[in-house]
Amino acid sequence: MSIAAKANALWEYANPRKFLATSERVLPFFWITSLACICVGLIWGFFFTPDDYKQGSTVKIIYLHVPAALMAINCWLMMLVTSLVWLVRRHHVSALAARAAAPIGIVMTMIALLTGAIWGQPMWGTWWAWDPRLTSFLILFLFYLGYVALWEAIEDPDTAADLTSVLCLVGSVFAILSRYAVNFWNQGLHQGASVMRAAAVTGADTEEKVSNVFFYPLLICIIGFVLLFIALVLYRTGTEIRARRIKALMARERVGG
Amino acid sequence: MTLTVSDLSITRGGIPVLEGLSFELPPGKALILRGPNGIGKTTLLRTLAGLQPPLEGTIEGAEDQIAYAAHSDGLKPTLTVTENLMFWASVFGTSGIQRALDTFDLNELAERHAGNLSAGQKRRLGLARMLVTGRPIWMLDEPTVSLDINAVQMFADAVRAHLGQGGSALIATHIDLGLDGEVLDVGPNKAKPKPIDDFDGGFL
């Protein structure tokens, strides 16, 4: 199959019916594997890794904090991509997927902020500090709120999809701007991103390195969260499609079918 | 310039209201749009004016030719009659509002604030705006609402003069204006629900 044909095959899932049929088939797999990964990762992480020499057992909140924070950002990225697809190709499923993902993003951001506060209290002696990372997440949270509020406020689904897509695009630019602004504004307490950095993995900077003992269960947790996110988005998009179908049926009824 | 509409389908709030509509509006002619309430006359006029995209079909000869008068006239109550008209004249790049004032008998009201006018006087001011746009195709949505008999006559004369100068008009109205225009009855073009297979992009 050529690349173009493959791409065309991918667009087929933009058909609501095809999407529903496929997502129903793959959903059990995502539910089971995500729950398995999260259970294994958390149990391994909580009970079978040593306490950190400096942070004690509080370090173990990392198994929730880091995956949630990653998903909070990636969820916005997914919304950005699906919004663009809606604006360019006008596939309804794409717009509905963005709508379905937003509340998941809100929850992930809240988990990241809450676990961060619980971690920060013993470590930094404060629940909250206006640190760049914390502040950026708070701003991201506000962006999510505005996005969801706009979806809820507009009656016509196509208008709502158009407006929220443009908001998502403009918001993304301003979110990145805010990130730089906040970095400039306060240098911060939060350690650097220690998981994905090459130096952290190779152990070049031993101070902030996440040692392999913590790394493997964390990786499993992250995979679990990614799978959970996919499952939730598929499930919620299915719900949105069914809601649209009911609306379409009712509109048809009124027209007199 | 002839306005040509072929096989036009339009939607309101995602629901198709009219479909398969075709007609021509040559210069010098008026077309009276009739049909029961809610059939989609306003939506049709808005679509032709370029405010919303048609679902299917083509509209030719409409680009930058249409002067559109909606239910509300876009008048600013704190501006005077002259200021209101002058504003639209400069937006459309025309000069001279005197003819518009004369045609709709607004000279005496010229310095009054639009907010102090009666509903009928406001409507006359709104219709006078059509003249200052200098555009050949008029689209009028229920233009005679709140006009008295004299004012209706004034309006009919204005339309006749406009047609005489090679303009054209599409008027959604239920009263007889005494114009020798064709009647376009949009009732028969009412959209019927499509078969369940291709309704709403496959949502069913």
Next chain:
Amino acid sequence: MIALLLRDLKLAFRAGGGFGLGLAFFLIVTVMVPFAVGPQSSLLSTIAPGVLWLGALLACLLSLDRLLALDWEDGSLDLLATAPLPLESVVTIKALAHWLTTGLPLVLAAPFLGVLLNLPVPGFFWLVMSLLIGTPAMSVIGTFGAALTVGLKRGGLLLSLLVLPLYVPTLIFGAEVARRGATAMEVQTPLLMLAGITAATIALLPFASAAVLRINLR
């Protein structure tokens, strides 16, 4: 284009146009601050740049829901959309009119309110400069928010919710310039960032605002 600007200015200055409301709000917010935080002049002079920036931002925000809503309600927006003027120009002019009637008066009033808050002397110049450069961005971003919410019945609160996160970079760099100016620190970096944000929003955001307005009009 000039006609639209002149009309908007005329409407703003006539009775019921709402000119001066933002200014009065700015005044009241600033006057209330010492009642809330106490009268110590050292504390007031520390927080003065930030308070003045926040006050100006809120005053700007307050006037946004009238920016397009009035023209929407009386049908002028429909008529403007069918006029030869492109909607991109319409939203730019609207933003300019908003800045002239709201932003500019705030900039001019800020030094007087700075006296009330005991702003250090070197801070006055940079406060005015930062507001002068930053308020146009607030008007342009606000126009985008107003275009997003124009068709909604109770869009006012939603408008604030949507616009406030977009104001964050402007607020951070703007207040930073004023703060650094007040303590006689180097202001070049935040000043350039602020000017960059303003220039970029003026250049690009009207396209998004016009697109959104076109969607709302259909």
